[in-house]
Amino acid sequence: MQKQLKQLPGLGFRSAERIALHLLVEKPERLPQLVAALQAAASSVGRCETCGNLAEGGACTICADAKREAGIVCVVEQVPDLVAIERSGAYRGRYHVLHGKLSPIHGVGPEQLNLGPLVRRLQGGEIRELILALSNDIEGEATCHFITEKILADTVKVSRIGFGLPSGAGVLYADSVTLKSALEARRAYR
């Protein structure tokens, strides 16, 4: 059990041991509850057929929400990215989760990404704008390029999220590449 716990992210040898002993010695009544909760999650939570987000049943809460704008789709790499954008409260459209980014060095090609459902959504014709919220690195850039060149019809508007100084940051501690993109991405101020 400790070995399994140790493989979870953020847990090392000591914390895994602590949790294992907590469940076995201090609060043995919690162990079956935890098992039941994990089993329930394993059997009920799957992938949203439309966007690839986590979902109970066929559609995730965002795709099922009629109040979210269906014409705008934000493409992210992973579910946690979606969660981060949701937390910011700055976005009212829908999502598409790729479950990765193109990375030949790690053996990730277009087939490994959740692109088929995106193609079907685009063919459906409801999407009028795609926002690429992928990492600001070479693999993110390659994935943006692939989607724009190979998948997207010319009629769909496509934009990529802005790069530059993060919130609260000054110029001094920004690295050269960030400064370069911040200068390129400068916007009219009035």
Place this chain on the structure above:
Amino acid sequence: MQKQLKQLPGLGFRSAERIALHLLVEKPERLPQLVAALQAAASSVGRCETCGNLAEGGACTICADAKREAGIVCVVEQVPDLVAIERSGAYRGRYHVLHGKLSPIHGVGPEQLNLGPLVRRLQGGEIRELILALSNDIEGEATCHFITEKILADTVKVSRIGFGLPSGAGVLYADSVTLKSALEARRAYR
């Protein structure tokens, strides 16, 4: 001597002691050289009359360089910000160093900033674009607003450097405010 050294940025008690003993015991011949270098710097380096950068004599190397585009001026808070942008190699115009940003809470008003020379430069009529490279925080925003509203003629183009994901960063670890500004600052991708 150790007390003076300790007040320098990045030096604590131990490193100050180490440097002091190095100069006094190990390499006493370096001490007069260092004193001479510091004295020479103190007497010869001043502020550029045009832009507020460090300068030997009246004009700094950037203002004196005829190859730098004179029509574009990048406004920064401090000299180290200028150095960081120079290091990025992404900019070929000139600068204006404010030596601070508006901050009523720290008693910094427009009079405390190096704004007079900027007004004179703008009146000179050579500047056609101003790039505001100030911090991505409230004080930076206030300073941008002040310059745009109170100082700038309508004929001068003004932009602010981009905000969003820093170089190499993913969406997941960005804070909510950064994600918000990255979404707002999204740019057409083709």
